[in-house]
Amino acid sequence: MAEIDPDAKRRPASVKELKAMSHPLRVRIIRLCGDHELTNKQLADRLGVDPGTVYYHVRQLVDAGFLEPAEVRTGESGALEKPYRSTGRSWWLSVQLEDLDTSQGFAPVEAFQQELAEAGPASIASYARFALHLSPEDVAELDRRIVAVIDEYVETDTERAHLPAHGGIFLLHRTPD
Template structure:
């Protein structure tokens, strides 16, 4: 996949948790403004404003107008996948898209309920810049591999990943020292 840096308009378009949720909903299935508003429990006018912004920046495309259940004409929209082809700035003060991603993930998780969580981990690592880049690259390759897999009998899953430098100074690292569960904060829940 050929990647490029996001334009300022694209960054601003993705700086909204609601827009990110709209993209996720339109990723696998085209949805009308009414369907989006119902799924998001938002006013259709508010949703339409965000849909138009996503269309204008190339993240959504309208599909052919169709007849709805009531016989009225409706226009469905589908995600273009553009957001997966973009690199976003990470300089200090330029991460509104990241804040929106965290909020959208939280909103999706709360909407699905605690029984929907399939696993997770909160951890800290001691990595130099090259190792941090390798960790990120390998994890993103794994994510892309599973996106391409699409199990025909699978359930729809969502997720969020972020790797950051910790604030402050952790102090000197004692080789081999570990304080176990408090250090990793790992919790995983298997689907039953």
């Protein structure tokens, strides 16, 4: 299999895009709308938050290009529903960590923690915990290789849409010692 350069498909995130992804609730909304077209009410029910709060966050995600309106549909009660779907655009952004403040950098981690807590320990399919001694070049190479593998799966995910969805996060950090 040919090696893929993940940076070839990515572009730097704009300030507006960074801000839109700086809240854990917005990160979760993007992911949920990637699985299904959902309304503000459905998102609020799923996330356990007020519909007005969801509406505010959805508007920011639409404005940043991460969500788009899907076709209006008739709900179970006969009322018209306005669902949203993910554009998939957030995956192909390159985020420079030095451009983030502390709260922005932790939003994806907080969203992942919330999703994992909701799914429960039995949902874990694989786990690897490690400590490595790496140069800055080693860190860049490890990141490039892992992201390339993940990108291969992302690009072909529609072929497996009938299978159970799995979430994950790859995070490499310096230890405090």
